[in-house]
Amino acid sequence: MCGIVGYIGSDYAKEKVIDGLRRLEYRGYDSAGIAMPVSGAIQITKAVGELKNLEAKISDPAFDAPVAIGHTRWATHGKPTELNAHPHGNMDNSIAIVHNGIIENYQELREWLAEEYGIKFKSETDSEVIAHLIGLYYDGDLLDAVNKAVEEMRGAYAVAAMAAAEPDKIVAVRKDAPLVVGAGNGFNMIASDVPALLKYTRDVYFIENNETVVLTKDSVVIYDENGNEVQRDIQAVEWKADAADKAEYDHFMLKEIHEQPKVIQETLLNRLNPDDSIKLDDISMTKEDIDNFNKIYIIACGTAYHAGLVGKMVIEKMTKIPVEIDVASEFRYRDTFIDDKTLFIAISQSGETLDTLAALRDAKDRGARILSVVNAVGSSIARESHDVFYTLAGPEVAVASTKAYTTQLICMYLIGLYMGSTKGTIDKEYYDFMLKELKDLPGKVDRILLSEEKYKKLAERYHFNDHVFFIGRGLDSGVSYEGSLKLKEISYIHSFAIAAGELKHGTIALMDKDSLVVALATQDRLYEKMVSNIVEVQARGAHIIGLAKEGKTEIEKTSDEVIYIPQCADEVAPVLAVIPLQIFAYYVALEKGCNIDKPKNLAKSVTVE
Secondary structure (H helix, E strand, C coil), X not given: CCEEEEEEXXXXXXXXXXXXXXXCHHHCCCEEEEEEEECCEEEEEEEECCHHHHHHHCCCCCCCCCEEEEEEXXXXXXXXXXXXXXXXXXXXCCXXXXXXXXXXXXXXXXXXXXXXXXXXXXXXXXXXXXXXHHHHHCCCCHHHHHHHHHHHCCEEEEEEEEEXXXXXXXXXXXXXXXXXXXXXXXXXXXXXXXXXXXXXXXXXXXXXXXXXXXXXXXXXXXXXXXXXXXCCXXXXXXXXXXXXXXXXXXXXXHHHHHCHHHHHHHHXXXXXXXCCCECCCCCCCCHHHHHHCCXXXXXXXXXXXXXXXXXXXXXXXXXXXXXXXXXXXXXXXXXXXXXXXXXXXXXXXXXXXXXXXXHXXXXXXXXXXXXXXXXXXXXXXXXXXXXXXXXXXXXXXXXXXXXHHHHHHHHHHHHHHHHHHHHCCCCHHHHHHHHHHHHHHHHHHHHHHCCHHHHXXXXXXXXXXXXXXXXXXXXXXXXXXXXXXXXXXXXXXXXXEXXXXXXHHXXXXXXXXXXXXXXXXXXXXXXXXXXXXXXXXXXXXXXXXXXXXXXXHHHHXXXXXXXXXCCCCHHHHHHHHHHHHHHHHHHXXXXXXXXCCXXXXXXXXXXXX
């Protein structure tokens, strides 16, 4: 879960690599480093902490070259120290590499290299073995040495390598970790993710699994795992370079919260024909296809999993097909019933979540039809799926997801409505009603954002609480999990979500006068039952923030504070209910002085198991 950037061209590389790393800091931010050939040798410079610490070390204008590779790290093997930071070199630094992923057999490789060749290691990382392997096999041909090193490695990796003896070349290879090449005029770049390239080019090659690529300033040559040259068309990325800037906002998270009305509208309206029928991009799913499905699996991790919790209930209601949902890391080890009558829906913001990707491959091997919902165009999950339905959220930089989640919800509604109307399990009246509810969401989200000052005051009042509980019923239960995750991710407060009906089965034992309970009550048919659950925790002395639709004022009798969302259908309430929870989490973290966009121990794209 690290960021890789490389540049080779006619200009100096340092500024471009550092700028690219800055745009990838959401992928890792406990240390950073850069390597470049200087006076016939490779100069490696590293620093712990924020990227500015590295910049200070390389501020000398004389320290530059027309080729460089850089890295921003999120520690997996070894503590965040300067020695463990990337790039890593072999013993004489004639080879330098940067690596994203995990080398599973690094320990045995490390022992073999030490015992057989007397190699001394400087770091605790798995990545350092890659540099020594390439150095061991290097005889003047970097591509050949990289290929031989890869034969020894097991695991997931995106690696970029350079050799002091070949300063006009970068060689990179990928397996189960993202890698993209940016093509320019007189230069080429490589990166873990598209935002690193947008300032310089929007023409990209997405490198596939088990492919190797050789970059010079004038050429990009891609090879498959058998060494055959691959011909691939350039793809144009439509994201704008300034989409990954904070603009006038203090944090990316706040900017992305405020972008939600726009991205919800774009994700929805771009999928509607003039007659309001739904087009699922280029997906062809006929009535016969849908009738063939006897089960649907939704698989995801983290925030995407919470979108799937809502999606399960919505799609089941609209299609009358059983839907199961599981976290990808657990799904892979279950004895699941998957065959050619299964629709497998994978949800991932980055499209690179390794657990989700592995589950997808397993389901695909067993005959399931794969439909992925992703935000990153050309990502691994997108490329390995039969069908792709893109959220149109644009770049999401803050580690804590906001706009990606709400656009994933919109995709769930569109998939459910499309399948239900095609299958005939929902009638035109319900279809038209739901479509109107969806079209009204951007304006209603705007109304909620106008109340931002209220959520800020709630944060000022309650940011001292050490334990916060989120409760809800039905669709509110899934939103509770997301609200809880947002708070714990960025404020480090212990937060716990549970279906409200389960409180009396153990969790209510934790409730006392020091507890804060956020109680969601947006589901009309469950409102009275939810109020009863609030009374239960009120009786234990807990402080309660209630969240309900406008007009449901009875909740004020049992809550210390109440947040109201605009009136809406129960089905779409999750989109509106989550917005106040996102803003509340943001201001709690602000009150506590936390690093909101880059919370400790977390990374945006989880490309390791």
